[in-house]
Amino acid sequence: MGQIVIRDIGIPAIRFGICQRCLSADTRSFMCHHGACRYCRNCLHLGRLCQCDFLGEEDSTTPVESTNLVMPFELLADQKHVSRQLLIWWKSQTSGLVHAVCGAGKTEMAFPVIERVVNEGKRVLIVSPRRDVAIEWAERLERAFSVPITRRYGGGDKDTIDMITVATAPLLLNLKHVFDYVLVDESDAFPFAFNMALWQTIRRAGRGVFLFVTATPTVWQRQFPTIHLSRRYHGHDLPVPTLVKKTDEAIITFCRRETPRLLFVPTKADLVRYGEWLEANGFTCKAVSADTNERTDVLEWLETTNGIVLATSIWERGMTVRGVDVAVLDSEHVLFTSRGLIQMAGRAGRKPDAPTGDVVFFYNERTFRQDRAIKAIEQANRR
The missing domain is CATH 3.40.50.300 (P-loop containing nucleotide triphosphate hydrolases)
Structure with a gap:
C-alpha cells in the first residue's frame, strides 16, 4: 500500500504496452538513453515513465492521529438523517449514494462520518472533479478538523498523505490501496463521467467504503444503496427554470x-x-x-x-x-x-x-x- 515510485529494481514500468503506474495503454515510442523505448503519455504530469524503468511502492503516509470536529453550523433534521445513514454505512462497510439537490449542504453532512473514520485510525479521501471544488472542500475541512489536510491537486502537496486528503483524480494515478473511505463529490461530472480509466484509478487508491455524492446521479450510480435529500438546507424550493x-x-x-x-x-x-x-x-x-x-x-x-x-x-x-x-x-x-x-x-x-x-x-x-x-x-x- 502506498505511492508507486520509480526504482532501480522492481516490476517493469510498461508491460505489453500497458503502463503499470496508471494502467493506461496510451504509450508512445521514442529514443531514451537506452535506445528505442516507449513512455506513457497519460501520467506524464507525474514524471516521464519509460519502458526501461522499474516501479516499486513506498509508504508516504503520515503517522496516525485523531481529530476534533467543530461543526460550522448545526445540521437540520434532514441533514442529520443523512449523516446518521453515512455512519451506518461505514459501520457495515457499505458503499452508497447520497442523492441530494444542489445547495443541500452535502459537504457538512459528511463531516461526522469523516470524524469517525479518522478517529478509528483510518484515512479519508475526498475526490473532486475540479480544482476549484477541491479548494473549497479543503478550506471547509481545515476549519472543521484539527488534523492537517493534504491538498493533492494542482499547486498542492504530492509527497505525503495525511489522515484526510482532498484530491483531483489525475493526481491519484500513482496511489494504491491507501484510503479506507473514499468520497467522490459530484460523481457524475466531467471528467468522471464515462471515464473508466479514472474510475479504475479511484478504485485502486481506495480499499474500503466508497461514497458517491451528487444531485444528478448516473444510471449505474443509482444501483448503490441510496439516500435522498430533496430540500435545500434553508428549506426553500429549488428555482424552476x-x-x-x-x-x-x-x-x-x-x-x-x-x-x-x-x-x-x-x-x-x-x-x-x-x-x-x-x-x-x-x-x-x-x-x-x-x-x-x-x-x-x-x-x-x-x-x-x-x-x-x-x-x-x-x-x-x-x-x-x-x-x-x-x-x-x-x-x-x-x-x-x-x-x-x-x-x-x-x-x-x-x-x-x-x-x-x-x-x-x-x-x-x-x-x-x-x-x-x-x-x-x-x-x-x-x-
Missing part, C-alpha cells in the same frame, strides 16, 4: 437586471461571440472557462459588483454567489445535458438570506433535455 425564446431583446432585458447575472454558453468560442455582442450593447462582462486561471477573483467580482459573467459549463458546479440570476444561452445545444442544466439552475437561490433567484433557459428550439431538467426540479420540490 423558465423557457424563453431566444431573441436579442430578451437577452438584453435579462442583462439589465441589477443582480449578479451568470450566463452559461456552450463553448469557448461562444464566450468571445456573446462577450463582444454584450459589450457592443453597453454591458461590461467577464468570461470564465477552463483556461481562466483566477476563477475565484471573477467570482468575487461578480458578487461585489452585481456584474455579468459569461461561463462555460466549468461553473455548473462548485460555485455559489448570493442573489445570482442564471441564464443558459442556446440551452438546446448538444453539450448541455439534462444533468448539466439541472446543475446550472442550481446556482441560483443557494444562500439562506437570498433563497430565490430566476433561472431562464433561452432556446432556439425545444428539446427533451430542457423538459427533463425542469421536470426533475419540479419533482424534487414536491418531495
Whole structure:
C-alpha cells in the first residue's frame, strides 16, 4: 500500500504496452538513453515513465492521529438523517449514494462520518472533479478538523498523505490501496463521467467504503444503496427554470437586471461571440472557462459588483454567489445535458438570506433535455 515510485529494481514500468503506474495503454515510442523505448503519455504530469524503468511502492503516509470536529453550523433534521445513514454505512462497510439537490449542504453532512473514520485510525479521501471544488472542500475541512489536510491537486502537496486528503483524480494515478473511505463529490461530472480509466484509478487508491455524492446521479450510480435529500438546507424550493425564446431583446432585458447575472454558453468560442455582442450593447462582462486561471477573483467580482459573467459549463458546479440570476444561452445545444442544466439552475437561490433567484433557459428550439431538467426540479420540490 502506498505511492508507486520509480526504482532501480522492481516490476517493469510498461508491460505489453500497458503502463503499470496508471494502467493506461496510451504509450508512445521514442529514443531514451537506452535506445528505442516507449513512455506513457497519460501520467506524464507525474514524471516521464519509460519502458526501461522499474516501479516499486513506498509508504508516504503520515503517522496516525485523531481529530476534533467543530461543526460550522448545526445540521437540520434532514441533514442529520443523512449523516446518521453515512455512519451506518461505514459501520457495515457499505458503499452508497447520497442523492441530494444542489445547495443541500452535502459537504457538512459528511463531516461526522469523516470524524469517525479518522478517529478509528483510518484515512479519508475526498475526490473532486475540479480544482476549484477541491479548494473549497479543503478550506471547509481545515476549519472543521484539527488534523492537517493534504491538498493533492494542482499547486498542492504530492509527497505525503495525511489522515484526510482532498484530491483531483489525475493526481491519484500513482496511489494504491491507501484510503479506507473514499468520497467522490459530484460523481457524475466531467471528467468522471464515462471515464473508466479514472474510475479504475479511484478504485485502486481506495480499499474500503466508497461514497458517491451528487444531485444528478448516473444510471449505474443509482444501483448503490441510496439516500435522498430533496430540500435545500434553508428549506426553500429549488428555482424552476423558465423557457424563453431566444431573441436579442430578451437577452438584453435579462442583462439589465441589477443582480449578479451568470450566463452559461456552450463553448469557448461562444464566450468571445456573446462577450463582444454584450459589450457592443453597453454591458461590461467577464468570461470564465477552463483556461481562466483566477476563477475565484471573477467570482468575487461578480458578487461585489452585481456584474455579468459569461461561463462555460466549468461553473455548473462548485460555485455559489448570493442573489445570482442564471441564464443558459442556446440551452438546446448538444453539450448541455439534462444533468448539466439541472446543475446550472442550481446556482441560483443557494444562500439562506437570498433563497430565490430566476433561472431562464433561452432556446432556439425545444428539446427533451430542457423538459427533463425542469421536470426533475419540479419533482424534487414536491418531495
